[in-house]
Amino acid sequence: MEAIVVDGVSKHFTLRHAHSIKEMTVRAVRRQSLSERFTALDEVSLTVAQGESLALMGLNGSGKSTLLKLISGVMQPDRGSVRVRGRVAGLIEVGAGLHPDLTGRENIFLNAAILGMTKAETEAKYDDIVAFSEIETFLDTQVKFYSSGMFMRLGFAVAVHTDPEIFLVDEVLAVGDPPFQKKCLQRIRAFHAEGRTLVIVSHDMGTLEKVCGRGIVLEQGRAAYEGGIQGAVDFLAPPESPLEAQQRRRAREEAALAAVPAGDSARAEAELFAAEVMPDVPRLPDPRATLEYGLALAAGQDGMALEFGVHTGGTLSVIADAREGKNVFGFDSFDGLPEDWRAGFPAGHFAVEEPPEVRGAELVVGLFESTIEGFLQEHPEPVAFVHVDADLYSSARTVLAHLGPRLSVGTVIVFDEYFGYPGWREHEYRAWEEYVAESGVRFDYEGFTEGNEQVIVRITGIS
Amino acid sequence: MTVQPLLAPGRGGGLLDVARRRYLLRLLVRRELRSRYQGSLLGLGWSYVRPAVNFAVYYFVVGIFLKMSRTIPNFPVFLFSGMVLISFFTETLITTAWSIVGNAALVKKVYLPRELFPAASTLVSGVHMLPAFGVLMGGAVWAGWAPSWIAVGSMALAFAIVATLAMAFGLLFAAVNVFFRDFGQVVDIINIVVPWSVPMIYPWTTVQDATHGGWLLQLYLANPLTSAVLLFERAFWWPTNDQALTLPNGAPALPGGHLAFPYHLTVRGLAGLLAAMVLLALAQWVFARLQRRFAQEL
Missing domain, CATH: 3.40.50.300 (P-loop containing nucleotide triphosphate hydrolases)
Structure with a gap:
């Protein structure tokens, strides 16, 4: 106008x-x-x-x-x-x-x-x-x-x-x-x-x-x-x-x-968004603190801890430590992004020579859509904690679509690139919004990284 | 959120806009009062000194030396009631005439309803009138004045006439002064004439005698300021007049048998107010047209 x-x-x-x-x-x-x-x-x-x-x-x-x-x-x-x-x-x-x-x-x-x-x-x-x-x-x-x-x-x-x-x-x-x-x-x-x-x-x-x-x-x-x-x-x-x-x-x-x-x-927009939908949640100083806070929230929750987007394994080892090496799995093709993400991150970015070694965690190598289904058939436990570091809308959507039935009240999800960058409403944020709308799941925001992109949500109800 | 319409900027609603921005108007008045007396020892005290000296000069020269006190009983109250009103008028003319030019920095850079500046100047003059008005009130009460409907009504009507007229001329002169600074001088000359053109120093009957009641007298009485001054005298001076007479037809009269006020003074006052309001509307129209070019002329 x-x-x-x-x-x-x-x-x-x-x-x-x-x-x-x-x-x-x-x-x-x-x-x-x-x-x-x-x-x-x-x-x-x-x-x-x-x-x-x-x-x-x-x-x-x-x-x-x-x-x-x-x-x-x-x-x-x-x-x-x-x-x-x-x-x-x-x-x-x-x-x-x-x-x-x-x-x-x-x-x-x-x-x-x-x-x-x-x-x-x-x-x-x-x-x-x-x-x-x-x-x-x-x-x-x-x-x-x-x-x-x-x-x-x-x-x-x-x-x-x-x-x-x-x-x-x-x-x-x-x-x-x-x-x-x-x-x-x-x-x-x-x-x-x-x-x-x-x-x-x-x-x-x-x-x-x-x-x-x-x-x-x-x-x-x-x-x-x-x-x-x-x-x-x-x-x-x-x-x-x-x-x-x-x-x-x-x-x-x-x-x-x-x-x-x-x-x-985009930053300012994210600030407005945060002030509107999660005015009272903890504002965490850096991404690591956000991840650890999310893990602490999920400490009493039994089940698997999953990370999507392992890359070099840094965050996966944090998760493995917090879950004491039990039921921790990292998903990644290790070939980098399957398609272009935001500016500066073309397809193939984040590729590594070979999968890292992470103690206390098991790696599931391959594209999400070809690995998750088979994995879930072999592992019937509920999902206690998810770290979504998939970056792309399509990947996040695939993850949520497959994991959906395993999410339960108390499950904690940490999104690594939820908001605050140009185009954020088109990626993880959008995938989550769509999933919530389709599944009718209810959730609370539990925290976010001040001046950064990570957000913690916890499931409060499943319909 | 409601969608706001696309509007042309800087097309104000004139004096209505001023009423809408009362808060700013109040601050502007306060600013002007503050800056005028900044660094002066007496401050607002000057609004006592000026009328006092003015009054003393007229009182001794006209009242004592020229023996006007004999013709007009209680001459000090008579003189001062007219003077309070006329000072308010003349001061308003001067300050409003320079109000736009004096605020050039603002007028050129920020769009405000430009009527704010003359309006603020008029209000400042009103504030300056208050001390003198208080003195007039005190003097009248001391001389035996008591409130009555006719006194309060006359006062209100007179004040309404002068305020409306001052605002009308103020708008007009403020706008014209932007284009021709000569108008500042013109206002000074007008202000020399005004005090003598109304029955403030002499009774109106002087004019009646001199013109033998002809059309010149009608012209003199048609001036709304004349009606206003006479109304103010009816409000403050007449009730304190210890030699008040009434003619057989009930009209108030002076000791010599002259009419104290022309007949139908209230009606004349109302007509004067109406004329002043028409003039104000006209002045507003002219001002609204001229103000579009203020920013580039200053």
Whole structure:
């Protein structure tokens, strides 16, 4: 759904040369023009989808700030129309609403009200704003005695704590010292991850590439380029030599790789998910702790402990230790992933030369679909503990489909890649959701790894 | 979650939007009060000093030296009741005229209903009027004033007329001043004329005598500010007048036999309020049109 629709917008400015009757007369007598028309925007159209992050780029005077002001409603277009969905707030020169004679505290309330917050909203976020601005000790000092850095930080802190659907950022990412800049950038990314729409004006190409998905380059009031952010950056600032082009390409590849495990938006989505469905469960510090916590939950449960996806056997030996070497089995083909998983993990990844030796555990070598059925016929015991490290939706689904009848109340399942990476809703999470829907099994979330991907569930009812 | 509609940004609902953002309005008023007296020794005390000096000058020159006190019994209350109202009006004109220009930084960068700024200035003037109003009230009570329906009603009507009129001119001047800063000067000149154009320093009968009751008198009385001042005098001065007379037809009169107030003063007041409201609607319309270009003109 579109959040901003700009349709054929033009904006002209009239520069008046003469302001007094005398000046006007003099210019008229000399046959000089009284004013000049200047076109800031010329038939610009664009649409921004909800949750999108758009970069407005261009040289000075290309019209990007004017466009931002039209979107915020500060200016009205001469021709065409601008429409927005939801509340718009912006960092258009932060600190515009700060009054030098008021104290920092008073300014927080005033500035928040200017940006559309109510008193209750401001009070609720007051501590966060103060913490973000890092000016605790100067709250009761008049703002006119602040350094310029403190002034900007205060303005920025208030602005980023408003709750708009559309957030406009105009060249303010250069505020403050590098640590503060980094914090601001994180905050803006978090806005993006929360599904807000962003429109950013900046000359800092590196930042834009990190934050925005799409870019529009304005040239003399016209949209000269519209497309992916990297293309827009190359259009506005073409690499000057083959070497630079290569450097740029490499930097982008590195950035893409670095973004895969972090997956900021996926991470944020997982955080939201966790806060919603398992607000009170233990948050475990690392994957190992999660596995051990799950094993402890299953300690009183008799039956087999199974791991799907053994790889080098590290986690399997943890399981074998916890179960004292009884009825522990590890499943893997040891040929790696049978198909492509997420970015950076193509088919064949995780392959090992030969199956590892794990004390106290028995390995079942082969593809899951060809091994599990026969295994279960030979082993009639119930399943007490399952470690699903199958990564792929198809594998996790196969495992759950076969094991289903052996799961009982109290069975603990630890998923190794449940959520928090790009595309997580398509893999283990999806396989489990579908299994639950089909089988009618009831379960509780029992824990997850803070800032990581592992989740523990325990079966509470079988229908 | 409900889907919000696509709307054009920056198309405000005018003064209605101001009513919707009362909290911000309150903060803006507080800000203005705070910053005006920042670093001054007397602070809000200045709102006592200014009317006091103003009053003293008129009282001694007009009341004593020019002997107006003989024509108008209890002249101090007469003078001060009109002065409180007119000071509120003139101060509002000045502050509202500069309210948009003075907030240029905000107007250019954040979209707010722009009517907020003149509205805040009007409220600040209202706050400044309170001390003087308190003094007027105290003086009137000391001189024997007691509340009555006609007094309270006249006061409310007079105040409504002046506030509406001040807001109307305030919106108009604030908007025009953005394009032609000359308007700041125009307002100063208006403010020289206004105190003399209403029966604040002299009784209205002076005009009646000078114009022989002709159309010029009707023009003079048609000014809503004239009605407002007369209403305020009826509210505060008349009840304290120890030489009050009534004509055979029951109308209040001054010692010389002149009518203290024109006939049908209440009706005139209501008509004046109606006119002020029409003017306010007109001013709002003009303001709404001009405000679209504020950001680029400032």
